Amino acid sequence: MLTVLIYGAVTSAILAMLAVGFTLIFGVARILNLAHGAFYALGAYCTYSLTATYKVPLIVAALASVALVALFGMAMERVLVRPQRQSSLAVLMITLMVALTVEQVLFVVFGSQSKNVPAFINFPVYLHGVSLDGQRLLALAVAVCLIGALWLFIQRTRLGSAILAISQDPEAAQYMGIPANRIFSLVMGLSAALAGAAGVIAGPFLSVRPTMDQTAMITAFSVVIVGGLGSIPGSILAALIIGYSETFVAFYLNPEWTGTVSLVAILLTLVLRPAGLMGRAVGA
Amino acid sequence: MRRIVPLLTSVVFAGALAMSFQAKAASNKPILIGLDTPIQHQVGKDTVAAVKMAVEEINAKGGVLGRKLAYVVADEGVDPQLGVSAINKLTSDDHVNVLIGGYSSGVTLAEEPHIAQSKTIWIGVGSASPNITALVGKDYDKYKYIFRVNPLNSALQAAQIVDFAKNVVKDQLGRDKVAILGESAIWVRGLVPVLVKGLEANGMKVTYQQLFDESMNDFTPLFARVKDSGAKYLLVILSHANSDVFVKQLYEARLPMPYGGIDVKSMTPNFCSRVNGAAVGETTVNFITRAPITPKTIPFWDKFVKENGRAPVYTAPGAYNSVYLYAWAVEKAGTTDADPVIKQLEKADYLGVGGKIKFNKVHDDIDGPGYQNLLFVQWQKDCTRQVVWPKELATGKIMLPPWVK
Amino acid sequence: MGGAVLVGLLAAAPPLLHNQYFTGVFIVCAIEAIWAASWNFFSGLTGRENFGTALFIGGGAYTAAFFNSTFGLNAWWSIPGGIVVAVVLGLVVGFPTLRLKGPYFALATLASAAIMQQVAINLWQYTGGSEGIYGLDRLVDSSLGYYYFVLAVLLATVLVLSLIAHSRWGTILRAIKGDETACQAAGINVTVYKIASLALSAAFAGLGGVLFAHYQQAVTPDDFDVFLSISVIIMAYVGGIGSIWGAAVGGILLNLMLELLRGMGEYRLLVYYLILMVVLFFMRSGVVVPLWRRLSGGRSA
Numbered sequence: 001m002l003t004v005l006i007y008g009a010v011t012s013a014i015l016a017m018l019a020v021g022f023t024l025i026f027g028v029a030r031i032l033n034l035a036h037g038a039f040y041a042l043g044a045y046c047t048y049s050l051t052a053t054y055k056v057p058l059i060v061a062a063l064a065s066v067a068l069v070a071l072f073g074m075a076m077e078r079v080l081v082r083p084q085r086q087s088s089l090a091v092l093m094i095t096l097m098v099a100l101t102v103e104q105v106l107f108v109v110f111g112s113q114s115k116n117v118p119a120f121i122n123f124p125v126y127l128h129g130v131s132l133d134g135q136r137l138l139a140l141a142v143a144v145c146l147i148g149a150l151w152l153f154i155q156r157t158r159l160g161s162a163i164l165a166i167s168q169d170p171e172a173a174q175y176m177g178i179p180a181n182r183i184f185s186l187v188m189g190l191s192a193a194l195a196g197a198a199g200v201i202a203g204p205f206l207s208v209r210p211t212m213d214q215t216a217m218i219t220a221f222s223v224v225i226v227g228g229l230g231s232i233p234g235s236i237l238a239a240l241i242i243g244y245s246e247t248f249v250a251f252y253l254n255p256e257w258t259g260t261v262s263l264v265a266i267l268l269t270l271v272l273r274p275a276g277l278m279g280r281a282v283g284a
Numbered sequence: 285m286r287r288i289v290p291l292l293t294s295v296v297f298a299g300a301l302a303m304s305f306q307a308k309a310a311s312n313k314p315i316l317i318g319l320d321t322p323i324q325h326q327v328g329k330d331t332v333a334a335v336k337m338a339v340e341e342i343n344a345k346g347g348v349l350g351r352k353l354a355y356v357v358a359d360e361g362v363d364p365q366l367g368v369s370a371i372n373k374l375t376s377d378d379h380v381n382v383l384i385g386g387y388s389s390g391v392t393l394a395e396e397p398h399i400a401q402s403k404t405i406w407i408g409v410g411s412a413s414p415n416i417t418a419l420v421g422k423d424y425d426k427y428k429y430i431f432r433v434n435p436l437n438s439a440l441q442a443a444q445i446v447d448f449a450k451n452v453v454k455d456q457l458g459r460d461k462v463a464i465l466g467e468s469a470i471w472v473r474g475l476v477p478v479l480v481k482g483l484e485a486n487g488m489k490v491t492y493q494q495l496f497d498e499s500m501n502d503f504t505p506l507f508a509r510v511k512d513s514g515a516k517y518l519l520v521i522l523s524h525a526n527s528d529v530f531v532k533q534l535y536e537a538r539l540p541m542p543y544g545g546i547d548v549k550s551m552t553p554n555f556c557s558r559v560n561g562a563a564v565g566e567t568t569v570n571f572i573t574r575a576p577i578t579p580k581t582i583p584f585w586d587k588f589v590k591e592n593g594r595a596p597v598y599t600a601p602g603a604y605n606s607v608y609l610y611a612w613a614v615e616k617a618g619t620t621d622a623d624p625v626i627k628q629l630e631k632a633d634y635l636g637v638g639g640k641i642k643f644n645k646v647h648d649d650i651d652g653p654g655y656q657n658l659l660f661v662q663w664q665k666d667c668t669r670q671v672v673w674p675k676e677l678a679t680g681k682i683m684l685p686p687w688v689k
Numbered sequence: 690m691g692g693a694v695l696v697g698l699l700a701a702a703p704p705l706l707h708n709q710y711f712t713g714v715f716i717v718c719a720i721e722a723i724w725a726a727s728w729n730f731f732s733g734l735t736g737r738e739n740f741g742t743a744l745f746i747g748g749g750a751y752t753a754a755f756f757n758s759t760f761g762l763n764a765w766w767s768i769p770g771g772i773v774v775a776v777v778l779g780l781v782v783g784f785p786t787l788r789l790k791g792p793y794f795a796l797a798t799l800a801s802a803a804i805m806q807q808v809a810i811n812l813w814q815y816t817g818g819s820e821g822i823y824g825l826d827r828l829v830d831s832s833l834g835y836y837y838f839v840l841a842v843l844l845a846t847v848l849v850l851s852l853i854a855h856s857r858w859g860t861i862l863r864a865i866k867g868d869e870t871a872c873q874a875a876g877i878n879v880t881v882y883k884i885a886s887l888a889l890s891a892a893f894a895g896l897g898g899v900l901f902a903h904y905q906q907a908v909t910p911d912d913f914d915v916f917l918s919i920s921v922i923i924m925a926y927v928g929g930i931g932s933i934w935g936a937a938v939g940g941i942l943l944n945l946m947l948e949l950l951r952g953m954g955e956y957r958l959l960v961y962y963l964i965l966m967v968v969l970f971f972m973r974s975g976v977v978v979p980l981w982r983r984l985s986g987g988r989s990a
Contacts, residue, residue: 207501390820
């Protein structure tokens with residue numbers, strides 16, 4: 001029972017880490033970034049590469065990977081997305097192409113075999129007689145800290161208020177002198193960093209293959225739709241709902257159907273309440 | 285309008301010519317072997333390496349019927365549609381004399397009608413589903429071109445696993461309750477029912493069985509169920525599935541029982557080290573090891589390691605044997621025409637590097653004393669490998685995983 | 690007519706080159722052209738981006754697999770069967786989501802195709818899982834014959850859809866793209882038009898899926914894959930959004946390019962994606978139609 005509780009919490013935490021970045025960049029810059037899953041993959045592969053090939057110590061590799069992914073995201077936004085911002089179709093397409101290209105690069109460079117991202121914690125932790133994987137607990141802790149830090153940043157700092165302003169009314173914010181483009185870059189960097197961090201911390205116990213961006217993308221998607229595009233609290237709530245639903249299905253029904261939970265959640269939301277739990281209302 | 289026509293004409297024809305030039309390059313002299321294999325996977329890379337070795341050796345001794353051997357590779361991945369495209373390219377564009385390859389049974393089965401249509405001999409070295417050779421029995425005239433040299437089909441493998449389970453798991457380790465976890469691929473679906481029946485006939489009980497899609501990447505819930513079912517040994521049947529993650533998560537969950545079975549990815553020499561030793565204790569099936577199974581085994585193994593810097597996986601001996609077998613059949617038949625070569629192959633009783641190769645009525649390789657058999661190899665301390673079954677070839681004793689009492 | 694010459698070229702090329710592999714490539718090119726044309730009919734005209742064409746393609750393909758391989762029906766039944774299934778899928782997805790503004794239709798189509806892919810994998814007892822279903826018959830036995838059959842279907846598709854696009858129906862769709870509210874105010878039942886158009890688009894996409902399945906003689910969950918949906922959109926892009934025949938030509942060119950890149954081995958898809966990114970980035974109004982317009986001296990297409 002405790003296993004299921006913790007397991008669900010860990011799953012939800014990883015989902016939240018993926019979803020928050022995705023919903024943030026949409027809420028602020030109206031960018032549906034389909035390359036978000038690629039950031040997750042790059043975080044894991046970067047860590048693997050730095051530790052395995054260059055023998056960098058794990059903590060340094062982890063921080064460097066997150067930074068590199070953040071830079072990659074910012075570069076992508078600046079070079080590929082910004083010129084196409086008028087057309088949402090174009091943004092969807094170009095980010096999707098980035099995701100597919102990154103996948104191919106990973107295939108060519110690293111091969112199709114699973115890679116082994118080293119874990120910070122290699123031993124099980126014993127709680128109330130139940131053995132829990134140490135790295136999974138660490139992932140839970142890191143997710144909570146990072147999302148909490150992000151929330152505080154947005155709510156309590158001037159830069160955070162600027163971000164909120166842009167997301168609520170971009171034109172007014174610009175009249176107030178808030179540099180929209182620089183904010184977009186910053187937010188994209190934060191978004192990519194979160195996704196990359198998820199890859200670093202979850203890579204050790206989840207599958208690290210070139211196609212890992214696809215599952216990450218679909219689950220992040222579902223959480224964001226259910227929670228409401230643009231709402232961080234919505235994403236966290238939806239992450240908990242979907243995370244625990246998946247865990248329930250895995251442990252008590254059929255583990256094969258865990259992948260479908262998020263997809264069904266998307267469809268139900270779009271049919272019943274497209275705005276999601278906490279999103280703004282959309283209608284015909 | 286007058287200007288558009290020539291432009292579009294050139295575009296279409298440029299494309300057509302480019303492709304036909306690719307085909308023209310193949311001259312008529314060498315005997316061309318087409319390899320349909322997943323080039324991004326270890327099994328594919330080893331297929332190519334082994335064929336390369338065999339082709340070079342045969343050419344050094346004068347070739348076949350005075351002609352040199354050559355080979356061309358087409359990626360079939362693990363995608364049936366890519367495979368069909370690869371077969372079409374090899375047969376219709378490269379005009380190969382023989383096809384050697386295969387890995388995923390789903391891909392092979394999708395390719396078979398196309399292979400049959402092209403009337404090219406195909407020698408399988410990697411896919412295990414009995415359905416592949418069953419077609420030879422159902423429609424001999426259409427499918428007579430299909431042969432399988434390797435591996436043993438999954439029904440035969442199941443029987444040999446039962447043998448291992450009875451003699452090692454039950455008799456040596458004293459465990460008679462077994463759980464089965466496997467991927468839901470076609471070759472496994474043919475294997476598990478035979479396995480279950482055989483286990484039960486030998487006094488063992490299957491307390492839990494579950495197949496899952498090869499994309500599954502979180503097995504912890506499954507391990508919980510295996511544990512709860514009262515099983516004392518876990519049999520695994522994995523090939524395309526995420527073995528690395530499976531083994532790592534099993535180790536993290538400290539599943540309280542020994543485990544083993546078929547795990548193709550675990551055949552790779554660096555498997556144990558790339559999961560940081562989490563695989564210690566896993567017993568997996570292998571088709572070859574550095575032991576004198578036949579006089580040809582160790583020379584093959586050593587040469588392969590020398591040329592490629594790594595030990596071979598199961599498709600390598602199969603591919604190597606196939607080239608030699610085909611060369612032998614062509615020499616005997618005196619031609620590369622398919623029908624006479626097929627007649628020779630059907631009569632073969634050829635000594636390969638893993639045992640003798642002989643085909644049954646549906647062109648499937650047989651097992652038995654002297655022929656090809658499964659070896660059960662276990663990862664032990666420091667990621668060394670020991671053969672633990674069959675007794676005649678054993679190099680060590682089976683051990684329990686370090687965390688199991 | 691330049692179009693007639695192009696058709697003549699397409700018809701003549703394979704037998705002239707007497708290469709079965711090449712014929713096969715052209716068969717797939719033609720099928721992809723059908724998909725691209727069907728996509729452009731709906732999304733190009735209405736501006737509502739369909740990110741899940743693979744849903745209809747896979748629907749048609751798997752119907753063909755069930756009818757022909759699992760149930761043993763004659764292969765020709767797959768055609769009506771596949772079309773019906775694709776239309777039903779179009780209605781099921783279109784009905785709740787076409788009335789929404791914003792990216793929801795695009796997301797819903799994307800998600801639906803992904804769901805069907807997952808279902809095809811999970812229900813492996815019936816669908817063969819990741820390995821799919823094999824053993825379908827050819828609709829026409831000879832490769833050349835199959836090619837001419839597909840070419841005929843492609844021509845019919847382009848003709849039918851172009852006729853509709855130039856009729857009142859098409860004008861209304863374009864008006865909806867421009868200003869939906871104004872159309873509603875003018876008394877047009879916008880939702881009916883959108884749903885009907887999606888259903889028609891789905892029908893042709895599904896038909897293409899059936900033809901594809903019977904050519905490959907196997908279906909897999911990849912027939913629902915997002916990459917397939919994206920490829921179709923890119924073909925339409927290259928052709929010029931809004932032009933039916935342009936999309937068809939785009940389909941042929943792109944698939945041809947992908948096959949030509951086979952010589953790049955492992956790098957094939959990578960190079961393909963990079964080329965596509967460049968095309969997407971720099972040629973947003975497409976390649977084929979603007980090129981045609983320029984070369985034919987600015988005449989209307």
